[in-house]
Amino acid sequence: MSFLDYIVFGLYLLGTLGLGAFFYFRNKTSKDMFSAGGEAPWWVSGLSGFMTLFSAATFVVWGGLAYKHGIVALSINMCYGIAALAAGYFIAGRWKALGVDTPSEYISLRFGDAAVQFYIWVMLAFRIVGSAVSLYGLAVLLVPLMPLSDGHILQSEETGFLSVEWAIFLLGLIVVFYTMAGGLWAVLMTDVVQFIILSLSVVFVVVLLLIDVGGINSVIERAPPQFFDLVNDEFTWYFLVAWCLINFVTVGGEWAFAQRFISVRNVGEAKKSAYLISALYLVSPVIWLAPTLIYRIVNPDANPEQAYILASITVLPVGMVGMMAAALFSATASMVSSQLNVFAGALTYQFYQARIKPAASEAELIWVGRFASVIIGALLIGIALLIPNFGGAAKVVISKAILIVVPLMLPAVWGLFSSSISSRSVWVVAGTSVFVGVVLKGLFLEGGLLAEVEYLVNFSHWVQNSQRLVDILIGVVLPIFVMSILQIRSKGVDEGWRRVEAIEPKIETRPIASIYDSTPAWIVVIALGVSAAIMIVIALLTEENRRELMVFVGVLLAIGLIVLRSNFKMNDAKQKLTRL
Template sequence: MALIDCIVLALYLIGTLAVGLHYAGRNQRSQDMFAAGGQSPWWVSGLSSFMTLKSAGTFVVWGGLAYREGVVAIAITTCIGVSAILVGLFVAGQWRRTGVTTPAEFVELRFGRAAVQLYTWAMMAVRIVSTGVALYAVAVMLVALVPLEPGHPLRDPASGHLSLAFAIFLFGAIVVAYTVAGGLWAVLMTDVLQFIVLQLAVLFVIPLLWLKLGSGAPLAPLPPNFFSPTSDQYTWWFMAGWVGVHFFLIGAEWAFAQRYICVPSDTDAKKSAYLFGGLYLISPALWLTPPILFRMLQADADPEQAYILASKLVLPAGMLGLMMAAMFSATASAISGQINVFAGVLTEQFYRRVFRPGASERNLVAAGRWFALLIGAALVAVALLVPVMGGAERIVLTLTGMLFGPLMAPTIWGLLSGRIGMAAVTASAGLVFLAGLWVKFGLDGPLGSPVLAAWVQANPRIADVLVGAVLPVAILTVAHLLRRTPQPAWRALQARVDAYAPTPPDEHGVDHAPAKVVAISLGASGLLTLALLAFNRDGRGALLVFGLSMLAIAWMAWRVSRRRPGPAN
């Protein structure tokens, strides 16, 4: 990575911190810090949800799969779009109509305090691991680009590149800093900026790789069925299960539920989920094309580094730094959303309830920032341990396939039906967890089955989905059928739903400040890209198109921000 790339990356990171500090003043109440005051525009919420599921882990895990096995990676990730559309149809509006400030508040109303304890600690542990993997992934990409001379204090003697631990600490510190300062508003706004820059950067790489393929460079041989949407491991049955798992995840995981809560109305919540789903139906074919094209040029790359190596192969000076910044942005979005939501839960459910029932709003905001700092420190520690835990791909697939379903399915069921209670929640989480342990570690023991063990070994991904999606639904179905009348807590919750009214607009009407922040930030990024013309002899046409594209989007956002505010619908 050239000096100009490092400068571009540094400027982008500084800009991200500046956005967080800009929104620090809006956090006067806990609702501002953790629910954006219920005034987030639906499109901001939808883009933020999209970016919350995206991270450098996307490029390391799914980019690596695309490099190894081809189009099947696109098919798997497109399933997430189907899940989000279903969430928009059945779930997102229900979240907003409950009138809660945090998802944990709903869990307490619906299932009781014991459920809050179970969900908080189980989900926080799972999410700290998954976001730690994302932080590890973006650090892996950075160190692949930064070789250092022997004797450099930041050099890893084993690889000859920048120390992975230093990269993890650097990126982790930046994400925690802007999340602690700016709360959910900072998370939402940086997500929007990161979405735009990331999509443009990916679109920038694709035509350059096509030109490289057409330049006469020798093509590498491809594996069989490289262009098939399925494979031996990832069958159509797996795809169906993947839709189910992500329906639970996107519909009930607290970072996503928070996006449905923070908008003004239930209609806005649905629109944000539809936007999220529509983007995930289209975008996988774009952002997984680069590693597929790179596989045609080079067959012996490390799959985890394939995406960034493809970018390094074709991008002009300075643009590689922007691509690295875009991948950091995606990771920052995933991490900051999780930090914010769990800091909110700990503040509202534990600090306020247990330690200081009479705490002022100022004290609650301060406590939330301390909790965000502690959670950030924990995920940095996990990121350092990812290689010991088996690598990024194995962790992501196991967590998603086996653990999110039993944790999320009861929440969605409890949102739509009154028949299940805490016993069903405990049964779903406990029995599925035990089944998962048995499938992973017990099939070769005294209680195992050689035939079943052989099948699981041959079909590990389908086994994950059966345990993580099918089994919890079966357990909840039985619990639902065994009870004929709604739980008492359901009636109390329905009273809140019946009293639901959309959040009224503030005295200034529709808030156009997000569009103004987007315009200023993208305008600066566009000018920076055009300045890179001075450092390149080749690729000037692509730089010009990229810079002008960002300036055009900035101009449109500025026009929106200059509209006179009026009453919200």
């Protein structure tokens, strides 16, 4: 990166820290800290949910997959959109209608204290690994942009660039700070700003790459065989169906998403939030995976994990590389900050307040939440440093998602609708999946205790040669089967269902305009304005792609004016209602 690129990247990081500091003073209660006071606009919640599914690991894992195998990567990622659409229709509104302030509160009421402690610690470990993968993926993408002089304390002696270890530590520290300081409001609004930066950067790269290779027709003509197949031998139609089911449970039941549905004003807005996630994921993979698809034509011998950033620096002018680095950081920061906030809230309420100090004041709960954010952040930074020892990012992301998400979250989602299932479902589903997983993935693989037993050899060979199918059977089919059996055998109304029903729903009856907060819109306008100003400066300092830069400036300013006009209209409506 050039000096100008470092300035652009540095300005973005300072802006992110500034948002955390700004919302630090808006957190008056623990509810503000962990559920945005139930006042988040649906579009903020939706954009934040979209960014929570997104990360720099997306560029490493799915970008690498697109580079190697083509548009099968699009098929996989569009499954997120299908899953979010179904979750919006069936589940999102239910979370808001419950009347709880956090997902952990629902688990505690519905399944009891033992279940909520199980969920907190197991899901915390699971999501720390996921966030660590994202942080590792970010470092892998960014370090090729940052050469350092020999002897620099942050330099890798092997590559001459910023070391992956230092990148993980420093960038992780920034995410922990703004999450700890600003709470869920800071997470939501930095996600919105990050969505703007990410979209701007990726679209610009796609446009320049298409110009560079001669257009879409040239890409089609020069693509490898099977590059445009929707599925392949590894990622089959069965896998896509399973992936939709896994992510239906993820968007519907994962605490980070449930928290966004809870944080909006009413049931209708919770549904709209999920539908926005769906719309973005049905359309956007075509855009943000395009650079690696196109780059395969330009350079078929690149490292797949670094193909995305290599494609970017091939065409981006000075200054815009810094914005792309900011976009990559933003993708990871969103996922990591979401998990930090939701689990800090769970530890604050369900561990500290429930078990240590029930009479803790609001101020004390806020500080406990901040301390928990720091501790969780330190753990995930440490794990991120160890990711290369786990077999690489792609192996970690796909395997853990298939084997863990449904067995853990399915009972919680099922319990939103079934009055008869009890806390037993949590233990039976998780225990069965773990037991079968250990047997099949441990004892029958090569070198396992049962792998060479004579009358089991054929079965052992099938397990070894059908790993993806075995994962789906263990992580998706088995939990659904066990849960269905438990439902059939359950009778009566479970006590946990009665406890949830006893909550008085927090139904918002005031017109939206009467409680309209203009802060989110102003932050969007400022982010668009600053981005446009940066691009104008870049255009003035370099002649490269000046015309394209100014076109993007015009688009950004037009979007900013639309948002500003809408903001003024909502403020006028609020004033009229206030006078009434």
